[in-house]
Amino acid sequence: MKRILDKVDEKILAQLTENARLSHNDIAGSVNLSRNAVRLRIERLERDGFIRGYTIRPGGATPDSQPIRALMFVYRKDRMRGLDVLRHVRSVREVVACDVMSGELDIVLHIEAPTSDRIHKLWEEIAALPEVLNTVTSFVLTRSKNTVSPG
Known part of the structure; x- marks a missing residue:
């Protein structure tokens, strides 16, 4: 049916x-x-077969263009209890890596998105989480080395 x-x-x-x-x-x-x-x-x-895959259609970009990359530094209100932040960022496709840090900095998110507007929306979304105290976002200008580390 x-x-x-x-x-x-x-x-x-x-x-x-x-x-x-x-x-x-x-x-x-x-x-x-x-x-x-x-x-x-x-x-x-x-x-049910209504979605059979996901395709990226670059908006005005060539198929070979690179995504826009950014680093988002996230400071949680309570570092030991702010697990909802980690759960949330794991569900965001554009967050390609999430590093929990020692020292003063709490979390570093590595973001790859098709537009700077999408990164801005992610910043608004993450900054609005109740467990987030503050965020700082920096756009990556160039990548001078790209290595894939083992699993």
Whole structure:
């Protein structure tokens, strides 16, 4: 039996068609559902075959262009109890690495996004988390060495 999509499913599909890298949180705000409800709907859409993959369509960029990279330094209110921050950033596709640091700095997020606007939205989202005390974001101008470390 073929499943019929409701208006919320159609809106989620339309948003993912426009930008396959949208976070569950971004979609949740626009369809008035929780992040978890959006995640479950997307998983169901994948399972039912409505979503068969994700493709990046560069907006005005060539297929060989590099993503915009940034480092976001996050200071939590309570370093030992701020696990919700870590849980949240693990769900964000554009966060390609998350390092918990010793010393004064708490967390360093390595971000790769298609636009600086998307990095700005991520900054707003992460800075607004209740456990976050402060953030500092720096854009990467050039990368002079790129090595992949073992697992």
